[in-house]
Each structure stands twice: as structure tokens, then as C-alpha cells.
Amino acid sequence: MNTMPSPALMFEHLSTAVLCFDPKLHLQAINPAGEALLELSAKKLHGIHALTLFPDCKCLLTPPTTPHPVTEHGLRLNVLGHHFIMVDCTITSIWSAEDQQGSAFLVELVNIDQQLRLTREESLLLQHQATQNLLRGMAHEIKNPLGGLRGAAQLLARELPENQREYTEIIIGEADRLQNLLNRMLGSHTPPQKEWINVHKVLCRVRQIVLTEAGDNVTFLADYDPSLPDIFVDPDQLHQVLLNIMRNAIQAMENQGHLILRTRIERNLSLSHPQTKSKQYRLAVRIDIQDDGPGIEETMLEQIFYPMVTGRAEGTGLGLSIVQNLIHRNNGMIQCRSEPGETVFTVFLPIEKATSKQGK
Ligand SMILES: Nc1ncnc2c1ncn2[C@@H]1O[C@H](COP(=O)(O)OP(=O)(O)OP(=O)(O)O)[C@@H](O)[C@H]1O
């Protein structure tokens, strides 16, 4: 005969993280979903104060005095010693009718980190696209008169004796330089020529080029997952992406330091796309390019994928904007995190078709 599982067993099997605190707000019980969220065992977490976990939770300063649940949205949860994640938190006082007071507090947590990340990325992508369209429009408009200017300088040069062509040569040279810049701003319009490729082969080729440019004071370390499957992308575009990121790293390290190339498989990943919003993929390839250079300042970090944002005197600030554009054309996503001594650019590229649409 089938019997219903006990409430304790149900608590164990809930996919929502649930924590139980005593009236003085010390943790007494936590289910496995909670342990997974906090990345620590129940034993290690036992007795910890609620405000250590939720330093901003107003409800816990004056815990509810009725049995009705109270929800706080977008709270920081301190994943001890590592980082903070954002959660929605519902607190219910387990009410004792006899004493007319709460005998314990039940806290349910929903991780909203990924949802927030996607919303933020989507809004950044839209802003980014608007800026890029504006720049493309401007670049297009400048190209035509520039062509005329260069042509006129060439005609003029032909009329002049050789020893008087110094100024026309400057005009032609500068017009060419501007033309190159505008071509980069306009970006490539050809659709990606996708084929099944091995990521490690592309990484190896790019590494060789960068190694030649950087010299002996840069050490490359490869941490590859050998079981990585092939991916369906444009090999030349992936080459350009990796080359730009590695060149930036070498420039930031001033040709001296360590560059780690890491590959991994990611499962169940949501990737943001500017046109189609976020999509869920079952499998994706992750490529990390990590350097131990000076890092990127926080204010700069938010803008590095925008065109014309540069921290280098001789930079045009187009490299990463082109990189992001190429990755989106191949259905991928790029992220960056940085602190002094550790900057990591991460490229995600899906292995399969999207399984479902998320968000809007
Ligand atoms: N690995 C890194 N470490 C530190 N700073 C970086 C790193 N990668 C990029 N940056 C910063 O981001 C800025 C933007 O990079 P981006 O490639 O878009 O332009 P750029 O390198 O300045 O010019 P270019 O158009 O020639 O590539 C850089 O100028 C640099 O300040």
C-alpha cells in the first residue's frame, strides 16, 4: 500500500531552498536545496545568524509577529566567503497558538541571479546596438566625402612636380587611415560562414600568432577539456574574436605575464541575444581567456564593449565592440570579470539549437 512521504522527507526533496531559524535567528535546519544554494553543508551552517546570511534583510531586524508570510524581493544572500547572489526571500513565522508568538522562522529562497543577469544584459545589448547603429550611420556618411577628398588629392598630386607632393601625400595617407577606421566601425556585413570546427585548433592557431607578437616574456598555459565537442560557427570570425581578446591581454600586460586559455562544457545555459532575447541551450562551450595584468577599473568594465571606449593612448576602442558583434552573429555571448592580477574574458558558444525561449 502506498503511504505518503513524511513532511521531513518532503522538506528534503523540495527544489526551493528552505532554512529554519530559532526565535533568536540562529539556523537550526536547512534542506539540500538550501545547502546547494549556500555551497555549504547543514553541519557547517548550523547556528549561523540570519543577518550574516542576509545583511540587508529588513524583515529580520523586526521579524514578523503574525503567521502571515512576508516577502522581500532582490535581497543579497551572502554565500559565505565567496560572493553575494540575489534572491527573493519569503519569511514565515511558525506561530505557536499557545504562546501567541513565533516559535521559529521559516525562510524560503528563490535564486533570481540568472534572471537579473539576463535582464541587465538584454538592456545593455539594446543600448549597445543603438550606439552601434548611430556610429555605423555616421561612418557611412563620412566615407563618401572622404573618398572624394582622397580622389581630389590624387588628381592634385598628378598636377604637381614630385618634390611638391609632400602635402598631398599627407592628405592621402590620413584619408587612408580614416578609411580603415571607418571600415572597422562599419563592421563586416557578410553573414557567418558556419561549419563544424574544433575550438582547440582555432585557439592553437591564434596562440601561435600572439606568441610571435608578444615575445618570450608571455607564458601561455592551456587548460583544455579534451572531451569538448565541435561547434558550428564561422572559423574566421572565431579566430578574429580570440585574436582581439588575446591581443588586448598582451597589451594590458605590456608583453609580460601569464595567459591562461581554458575550455569547458556548460550545461543548461541562458544566453542573451539582442534580436531574439535570451534563449536556453542544453549544451554550450565556454572559452576563458585569463591574464594576470593590471585589470580593468570597475567604471571602465561596464563600458568596454561599447565602440570607441579605450584605455590605451593608441587604441581605437573598436576591438571588443567588433568581438561582441561577431559572437552575437554566431549565437554566443561574451562576459568579462576583472580585478588587479586576474582578468577573464569568457566566450560562450552554443553547441546545439536553443531548446526554449526565456523571458520576454
Ligand atoms: N585583458 C585586459 N586587461 C586590461 N584592460 C583591458 C583588457 N582587455 C581590454 N581592456 C581595456 O578595454 C579597452 C577596450 O578594448 P578594445 O579592444 O575595445 O579597444 P582597444 O584595444 O583600446 O583598441 P583597438 O580598437 O585597437 O582594439 C582597452 O583599451 C583596455 O583599456
Ligand SMILES: [Mg+2]
Ligand atoms: Mg583591442
